[in-house]
Amino acid sequence: MVQIGSYSINADQLKFGLTSLVGIYIFQGVARFVTKWIQVRRRFRNATDMPQPPHHWLLGHLLVMADIVQSLPLDVHPHVHLPFLFEKYNLKDKGVMYLDLWPVGTSMVVISDPNMAYQVAQGYSLPKAERELDPVLTPLSGPGNMVSISGPKWKFWRTIFNPGFAVQHLMTLVPGIVKDCENFCQVMEEKAKQGKVINLEKHTTCLTIDIIGRVVLDTELNTQFKPHPLVEAFKSQISWLAPANSYNPWLIWHPLRPLVFWWNQRIMRGILGGMLDQRFRQRNLNGTSTKKSKPIIDLALETYLKEKDGKVDTMDEEFRTNAITQMLVFVFAGHDTTSSTICYIFHRLSQNPDKMARAREELDNIFGTDLDNAATLLRKEPQLLNKMVYCTAIIREILRMYPPASSVRFGEPGFYMKDPKTGALYPTEELMVWIASLPIHVNDNYWKDPREFRPERWLEEDIPKDAWRPFERGTRSCIGQELALIETKVIMALTLRRFDIEAQRQPNAANGLGEVCGEHVYQVLAGSAKPKGGMPSIIKLAPRVI
Numbered sequence: 001m002v003q004i005g006s007y008s009i010n011a012d013q014l015k016f017g018l019t020s021l022v023g024i025y026i027f028q029g030v031a032r033f034v035t036k037w038i039q040v041r042r043r044f045r046n047a048t049d050m051p052q053p054p055h056h057w058l059l060g061h062l063l064v065m066a067d068i069v070q071s072l073p074l075d076v077h078p079h080v081h082l083p084f085l086f087e088k089y090n091l092k093d094k095g096v097m098y099l100d101l102w103p104v105g106t107s108m109v110v111i112s113d114p115n116m117a118y119q120v121a122q123g124y125s126l127p128k129a130e131r132e133l134d135p136v137l138t139p140l141s142g143p144g145n146m147v148s149i150s151g152p153k154w155k156f157w158r159t160i161f162n163p164g165f166a167v168q169h170l171m172t173l174v175p176g177i178v179k180d181c182e183n184f185c186q187v188m189e190e191k192a193k194q195g196k197v198i199n200l201e202k203h204t205t206c207l208t209i210d211i212i213g214r215v216v217l218d219t220e221l222n223t224q225f226k227p228h229p230l231v232e233a234f235k236s237q238i239s240w241l242a243p244a245n246s247y248n249p250w251l252i253w254h255p256l257r258p259l260v261f262w263w264n265q266r267i268m269r270g271i272l273g274g275m276l277d278q279r280f281r282q283r284n285l286n287g288t289s290t291k292k293s294k295p296i297i298d299l300a301l302e303t304y305l306k307e308k309d310g311k312v313d314t315m316d317e318e319f320r321t322n323a324i325t326q327m328l329v330f331v332f333a334g335h336d337t338t339s340s341t342i343c344y345i346f347h348r349l350s351q352n353p354d355k356m357a358r359a360r361e362e363l364d365n366i367f368g369t370d371l372d373n374a375a376t377l378l379r380k381e382p383q384l385l386n387k388m389v390y391c392t393a394i395i396r397e398i399l400r401m402y403p404p405a406s407s408v409r410f411g412e413p414g415f416y417m418k419d420p421k422t423g424a425l426y427p428t429e430e431l432m433v434w435i436a437s438l439p440i441h442v443n444d445n446y447w448k449d450p451r452e453f454r455p456e457r458w459l460e461e462d463i464p465k466d467a468w469r470p471f472e473r474g475t476r477s478c479i480g481q482e483l484a485l486i487e488t489k490v491i492m493a494l495t496l497r498r499f500d501i502e503a504q505r506q507p508n509a510a511n512g513l514g515e516v517c518g519e520h521v522y523q524v525l526a527g528s529a530k531p532k533g534g535m536p537s538i539i540k541l542a543p544r545v546i
């Protein structure tokens, strides 16, 4: 007998009551699930204004998706599927494709038309799809990170960091970037002498992490020579992210994942917090530094101190927590996108000796034929990077063919995209809006021979308006795009003439397929879109270095 206030109930009544409660709870859950299922399927089935592949009354587009997934190597990045879907279901001319993937994925609209991408990112900036971004970005940087938030909070942080990413400022940081690239050359030379297959992406990642550490935190992380606890915790975090291409429940809901995430966050935030506090103490003691090249962390603190009218004894806890989050997001967003771009540059040039020769000739003309001169000259005159016209065309072409990131937004009631050719209106309400860039970048309505690597197109042809968007466009475009271009050019200036790098073939994916449009190091999902297997490569000294 159990006494509750003035009531008493026996064990059987209690059991009955609890079972009924659980039953009602489960019934409500199932009813909600089924209702949502019916609503979503109905919306897609009855829609005449939502161009889409054939829709199944029960499974939506899950069968269509399963079909396309099977027709490509199983491990490709999800954005690789999209151009094939547009092509197969004749949706390229529509410029949009609606996909009903509920309950496995979010219902969405994907864009392959530059003008409609303009409408959602530049004409009007739809808010970020925070719910879809957070599972990746929260473990890596924390809640409230600049990539996934929208509104006034995002504006506050973007305004604080914008000056640090302006070209004029970044040019002052080139000497430091050159130093990291010299370290890279040293490591690559050793690897070339060993003649073994190396994981190229691992080395370019260490390089870009060193650069981001220097530019943002003014710290020599030196990961090219020895592991750094910040970076090790970061890599562990990436390796523990829930896999997007797996349906294995053990991998999706690994019970240890929250614990690992918490532990790594503790390490990363501890290290960055320490760095931030130290800079804050120094700034408070020394006032505003007159040093010409300032790391981004100092510029942020300067803005903060200015807002507080000069000296303050302690940093606002909210500012501190959020500043650490943004530093972490810079470390994440600032390294793996650039590192995979560098890998693909080497890869495509090794397959196209004529283009490699043209790039080397350009570098000889700018920096002279003595290879050691490039570093010395760049330290003195960073503006020489602006003369690397053909190399810039190569970077643009690689980013067109292998965009490492893209933008996911969330639609709004009453916000429609308008087909510029037909005037048809396409709804966005309650849908994820994916500006995936790849389906735009390889859409032959806008690009000639889109699957061909032809840097010359950037010098000789008209590039369609808004059709190149690897950094996205509009207010939410990449804050680090100038940094990415500068560092990639410095790396090219110092390495292209020194090394020949050749990507090696790897075992096929689980379904026996090993290529996408003839590419064997296609993009896979690993935080962002990265070359398969880290692009294992043989590296040799270029003939003129031997």
Ligand code: HEM
Pocket (backbone or CB within 6 Å): 128, 146, 147, 148, 158, 329, 330, 331, 333, 334, 335, 337, 338, 341, 399, 403, 404, 405, 406, 407, 408, 470, 471, 472, 475, 476, 477, 478, 479, 480, 481, 483, 484
């Ligand atoms: C080749 C290199 C890079 C590519 C292709 C790239 C691409 C992108 C893209 C497509 C976005 C928009 C993402 C979205 O809408 O969700 C973005 C945003 C962002 N990127 Fe990059 N990125 C690169 C390098 C960098 C670097 C070096 C940094 C340095 C810190 C960086 C920091 C950021 C940040 C903080 C944002 C969010 C900006 C905002 O919403 O205000 N990125 N990037």
